[in-house]
Every structure is written in structure tokens, then in C-alpha cells.
Amino acid sequence: MSLNNVIEVNEVWKSFKTVQAVKGISLNIPKGQFVALLGPNGAGKTTLVEMIEGIQKPDKGEITIMGKKWKGNEDTLHNIIGISLQETRFIDKLRVTETLLLFAGFFKLGARRVNEIIDIVGLGEKRRSYVVNLSGGQRQRLALGIALINTPQIMLLDEPTTGLDPNARREIWDILQRLREVTETSMILTTHYMEEAEKLCNYIVIMDNGVILREGTLDQLLIQDSASKVVEFTIENGTFTDPFDTKGLPFSIRPGETGDKWMVVLRDFDTGFPEFLAFLKSRNISLSHMECRRKTLDDLFVSLTGRKINE
Numbered sequence: 464m465s466l467n468n469v470i471e472v473n474e475v476w477k478s479f480k481t482v483q484a485v486k487g488i489s490l491n492i493p494k495g496q497f498v499a500l501l502g503p504n505g506a507g508k509t510t511l512v513e514m515i516e517g518i519q520k521p522d523k524g525e526i527t528i529m530g531k532k533w534k535g536n537e538d539t540l541h542n543i544i545g546i547s548l549q550e551t552r553f554i555d556k557l558r559v560t561e562t563l564l565l566f567a568g569f570f571k572l573g574a575r576r577v578n579e580i581i582d583i584v585g586l587g588e589k590r591r592s593y594v595v596n597l598s599g600g601q602r603q604r605l606a607l608g609i610a611l612i613n614t615p616q617i618m619l620l621d622e623p624t625t626g627l628d629p630n631a632r633r634e635i636w637d638i639l640q641r642l643r644e645v646t647e648t649s650m651i652l653t654t655h656y657m658e659e660a661e662k663l664c665n666y667i668v669i670m671d672n673g674v675i676l677r678e679g680t681l682d683q684l685l686i687q688d689s690a691s692k693v694v695e696f697t698i699e700n701g702t703f704t705d706p707f708d709t710k711g712l713p714f715s716i717r718p719g720e721t722g723d724k725w726m727v728v729l730r731d732f733d734t735g736f737p738e739f740l741a742f743l744k745s746r747n748i749s750l751s752h753m754e755c756r757r758k759t760l761d762d763l764f765v766s767l768t769g770r771k772i773n774e
Contacts, residue, residue: 467493469617469649470515475524477510484510486673487524492617492651497643499660500653501760502670503772508653509549511670512621515651516546528617542570545615549622551606555595559586562594563608570613577612584608584638600631607638618650624659632659639663655772657760669764676767685758693758694727694736695719699749714739717765728766 470492477485485507492498500508513519515526517533517540526532528540553562563577581590584604589597597605603623610618620639624632640663642648654660660667661681668678677684707716707725713735715728729735743750764772 469494469529470651471525471527472511472515473525475511475514475521475526477507477514477519477522484673485514485521488673488675490668490675490678492649494649495647496666497639497650497652497664499664499667500651500670501655501657501660501667501764501772503655505672506670507673508670509621510673512619512651512653516544516619542613543616545610545613545618547606547610547618547620547623549625551602551609553594553602553605556593558591558593559597559605560590562605563612566609566612572612580608580612583611583642585634598631600627600634603627603631603635604638607635611642616648618648620650620652622653622655624654624656632656636662657764657772661760667760669760669767671764671768677763681760684760684763692729692732692755693762694729694739695754695756696725696727696750697723697752698725699751709742712738712742714742728762 468491470490472488472490475485475488476483488507488511490511500511502508510519514521515528517537529543531540533540557565559581560577563580564574567573567577581587584607586601586604586608589601594602594605607620607623610620624635627635636659639650639652643650643663650664652659652664666678666680667684669676669684709715713730717726717728718724719726727735727739729739761771764770
């Protein structure tokens with residue numbers, strides 16, 4: 464156990480009947496780090512987080528939190544962790560303040576902490592509202608407030624903004640960004656939103672099919688792939704449907720989002736781009752538009768898996 468790590472996951476496996484959900488994952492979370500587990504539905508993100516939360520037990524491997532295993536340390540760990548699950552069910556006929564007082568009571572906290580939480584999550588105007596009358600975004604802010612009620616050293620948030628409209632999603636982002644600035648709380652956030660991972664987290668773990676494909680800071684992830692730039696182009700005079708034969712060349716070409724758009728993946732921009740231009744000229748291909756941009760997490764995920772994260 465490193466003194467700097469608040470969570471250590473070592474060679475953890477978990478299966479459900481015939482589905483191998485997590486396949487030998489190892490992961491270390493240092494103090495104060497906001498980590499995104501980024502991947503599509505079915506990647507194993509929730510299963511991994513549920514094992515860290517103590518809800519599921521690994522089939523093999525070991526998880527320690529602040530140097531402690533769950534077995535025999537349940538009370539200690541519950542007091543230092545804040546959890547927000549994919550779906551939180553409230554008692555509809557309790558008011559916002561009453562709901563927070565209920566959870567505050569589990570940690571022997573009172574109205575003072577509840578008022579602090581209401582201010583943090585921006586529910587001052589809704590403090591006397593019944594939960595049943597809250598919007599989806601307001602319910603998620605309440606769930607986040609419950610996760611924060613015990614001033615946790617570690618927060619585990621599972622898809623906290625799924626299903627929210629863009630404005631409600633950004634309200635949650637604002638709360639978490641402020642939290643990162645003023646506390647040393649460590650956080651694991653599962654998400655399939657690229658922008659969410661980029662905005663909220665200083666370390667990103669890309670998962671798919673129960674394994675970690677890549678991990679690092681955003682810059683590290685994009686620089687690891689030497690193709691740190693992407694070239695998108697449109698062919699003049701209509702749609703080109705035949706495959707481009709780029710075998711043996713230092714680049715590949717794949718379809719873009721529409722029939723007339725294409726994308727060049729360059730293994731090395733400085734050497735590959737001139738060869739790409741020569742390739743076009745040799746085939747008398749004229750372009751109506753070309754754009755060079757910085758590679759994104761979405762591009763990286765496609766290059767690793769052959770598909771977009773939300774497909």
C-alpha cells in the first residue's frame with residue numbers, strides 16, 4: 464500500500480453467470496485525484512465501482528481503501544466514503560431538508576451540516592419542497608448532497624448526469640468543479656460522456672469489455688498515440704463509397720459522420736501528412752474541404768475499439 468494512494472485495486476476479477484464483467488483490473492487512486500472511468504454501457508465500470516464500494520465482492524483479487532479491506536472495517540470505511548449510485552430512490556413525501564436530515568442522522572450530524580449541503584448543491588429555493596416535486600436535475604443534486612453529507616475523503620459517483628438535459632448536467636459539473644478546487648477529496652466518476660471526463664477529471668481510465676484500454680491524464684492519453692492530430696476531409700463532387708486501399712501506407716482512412724466526410728488517422732503527422740497528399744494526387748481525388756484538428760478522446764476510443772463510445 465502506497466501512502467499516497469487512497470484506493471488500490473489489484474488484479475480484480477468479477478463474473479455474473481456467463482458474463483465476465485471485470486477481467487483482472489489493477490488501478491491506483493492517489494489522494495485528491497478526480498478519476499473518470501470512461502467507457503460505453505457494459506464496459507464493467509459500474510461493477511468495478513460496486514466492488515470498491517463494498518456492494519459486490521471480487522471473485523479474485525484485492526481492493527483496499529485507505530489501506531483497509533472492507534471485511535471487518537465496514538463502519539470505518541462507510542464514514543469516509545460518499546456514494547451516489549446510478550439511480551437514487553427517495554421518499555417522495557419527505558421534503559428536501561427532511562431527506563438530508565435523515566441521512567445526516569446516520570453520521571450524527573444535524574441541521575448545520577444540512578444547511579451547508581443545501582448551499583453547496585444549490586437547493587436553497589427547494590429546501591421545503593417535497594422530493595416528488597423536484598426535477599430530474601434537482602433530484603441528482605440532492606443525491607450528490609447526500610453523498611457529500613459526511614464530508615467524505617473519497618467520493619464514488621456512478622453516471623451522475625445520465626438522462627439529464629444539458630443545463631442540469633452543467634449544474635452538476637459546476638458543483639463538482641468547485642468541490643475539486645476547495646477540498647482534497649478523491650473521486651471516481653463513471654461516465655460515457657467524453658466532455659464530462661475531460662471537464663471534471665484530472666486522470667482518465669478508458670474501459671471496454673471489462674478491461675482497461677488506456678489510462679492517464681488527458682494530454683498523456685492523446686500524446687501516447689503519435690497521431691495527436693486528425694485530418695477530416697470532404698471529397699469534391701459527391702460521395703465516395705469505395706474503400707480506400709492504404710495498405711502499407713503510414714495512415715488509414717475511415718468514414719466520417721456523413722457519407723461525404725472522411726477522416727485520416729496518421730501514425731505520425733509530420734511524415735504521414737505529405738504522403739496522404741501524394742496519395743490523393745496519384746488518384747486524382749479533389750477535396751472541397753479539409754480540416755486539421757487536435758485529437759479527442761472520442762477519436763482515441765474509436766482508434767482503440769473501432770467504434771464510437773455511444774454505439
